[in-house]
Amino acid sequence: MKEVDLVIRGARVVSVDQIIEASVAIAGEHIVAVGHDDTMPPAREEMRADGLFLLPGAIDSHVHFRDPGYPNKETWKTGSAAAAMGGVTTVFEMPNTNPATGTVEALRLKQKAAESSYCDFGIHGLLGDDTVERLEELLDAGVTSFKAFVGNTFGNLPAPTDGALLEGFEKLAPLGIRTVVHAENSSILQRRQQKMKAAGRIDAMAHLAARPAVAEIEAIGRVLTLAEWTGARVHIAHHSAADSLFLLREAKRRGVDVTAETCPQYLLLNTSHMLKLGGVMRLNPPIREARHNQPLWDALLDGTLDMIATDHAPHTPEEKTRESIWDCDCGFPGVETQMPLMLTEVNRERATLMDYVRWSAVNPARAWGLYGTKGVIAPGAHADIAIVDMQRAGTLSQNRLQSISKISPWNGRAVKGYPLHTLLRGRFVMREGKLVSDAVGWGRTVKGVQKMPTPKPRNTEHYSSAILQTPAGVPATAVPVGAVDWSAA
Known part of the structure; x- marks a missing residue:
């Protein structure tokens, strides 16, 4: 042999x-x-x-590595190091950097920054009114997928109009490309936030009050309507509310190609933690009341929600601890702590290791066209492996994070179950609990190994591209209205 x-x-x-x-x-x-x-x-x-247990390396479809533009918060090197330490071997990085990933020039800056990555990666391009004409160009240049910020978040990128969102879906549906959507109604959020600011509310709970569950319900319903009409593939980011799960269940029942993620913070944290930690807990969508926690677990277990992601969104401690909640940046680091948090819940018998592999590796791999190459430990697959000790216990510490952002709501939380080693394509990037420093730059784009299923566009005769063409048998120039003698009618 x-x-x-x-x-x-x-x-x-x-x-x-x-x-x-x-x-x-x-x-x-x-x-x-x-x-x-x-x-x-x-x-x-x-x-x-x-x-020990061998798990397929986790695939996190939602991280913000802040590079280019915000090196004080994170870089590709530090963010991907955190991923490697957390048993995560592939990430998909978001476009709200500076410049936003909506032009080929901005994409080239991000690709250059990603040359220092410890993990493999996809790059979500920006879908907005100003970029909808460049989607194919961005795909050709290396974008793997897209993100539409229907709800506002860090970077204050303008939400796409419904017309641009529909047109973007029309362009991407025939290509089979999936679009991530931050699904909150921006008009509701902005109006409520402005009114509370004017009333002098700066407390931590004001952030939740500005972003009620109905904002998520409305936005998800709107996005799913456009996706179903066009046949586009969509992915609902950071699903936070029990109240909007029915929309996903009904859409999946009708055959809409929608996947959805939730995050450890929505499963394990609630407003009782917000009252204690204040701005540290500010993120979008917000941490909600305790009644939302268990329904999200149930939705993972029954397949309504497909996967775990982290929305790894680092900021400096100073940016997270300001007096007014409106001045605290939204988000916190999560890519390094996700696996021990979730393995702890497996040890508590809230789910099985097989469930966890489905949520962390198999379903993300399927959603992004990577399954078979990634998401599985089998002959022919990439050797992306997290070697896990389910009996190892410890306490999470924000000071030990690889991320530049040394502030976390998980600080001091007891966990049981840790990744001891992480292999990416056969090479150790984390070994015996320590980063393998000379593995920096081993990560590469997954663009070349994506194999999405055959697309199923719908209602193509009504696409913007179709209605711009004059139908056969119809004169190219219409008769001027003034040329009709209406008196003879």
Whole structure:
């Protein structure tokens, strides 16, 4: 048998369907064998993983690495290092950097910054009124997908008009490209925030009051209507409210190609934490009342929600601790803490390891056209693996985060279940709980390995591109209104 680079022996390999005792052989960037220890080929290196679990590397479809534009908050190097430490091997990065990723020139700046990445990555381009004519150009230049900020957030990018959103979906539906949507109604948010500011409300709970669940309900309903009409693929980011889950259930029942994520903060935190931590907890959508927590868990378990993401959104401690809630930047780091937080809940029997693999790896891989290459431990797949100790206990510390942002609502939280090692395409990027510094730059774009299913555009005869063409048999120039003798009618 041909010698391979690495054999991991004695582990328990987790898939969406089962957990089996098996060894894994890796040659170059790929897994070449999964099976009984006796069937493994000779290897240049062997690792014993007795008592440990091998999970497909997590895929986080929602991170903000702030690069270019905000190096005081994060860089690709520090953000991707945090991902590697958290068992995350692939991220999809958001376009609200400076400049926003809505031109090829801005994309080139981001691609250059990403050359220092420890993890593989996709790049969401910006879908807005000013970019809708450049979507194909951005795809050709390396964008993997798009993001529409229907609700306002950091960077204050203008929400696309409904006309631009519809036209964007019309362009992307025939291409099969999925669009992430920040689904909150911007008009509601802005009006309520302005009125509370005028009334002098600067308390932490004012942020939630400005962004009620109805803002999420309305925006999701609107987005799903446009997606269903056009046949476009959409992804609902950071789903936060129990009250809007019915829209996803009904849309999926009708066959709309919609996926949705929630985040650990919406599963595990609520307004009781907001009252204690104030601006540290400010993010969009907001942390909600405790009644929303369990329905989101239930929606993950029944498939209404597809995946876990983090909305990793770092800021400096000073930017998160200002007196007025309106002056506190929105978001906090999460890509490094997601896995231990979720594994802790697995240990508490709120879900199984197989559920977690579905949410963290399999479903994200399917949504973004990566499944088979990523999201699974199987021959032929990239050797993206998180080696996990489910018995290791500890306490999360914001001071130990790889992120520049050393402020987190998870600070001091007890967890049980940690990634000990992270492999990306066969190479250790985190080993024995420590970042492998010379793996910087090992990450690369997933653009070349995406294989989305066949698109299913609908109502194409009503697309903007179609109505600009004069139908056959109709004169190219209309008869002037004034040329008609209406008196003869």
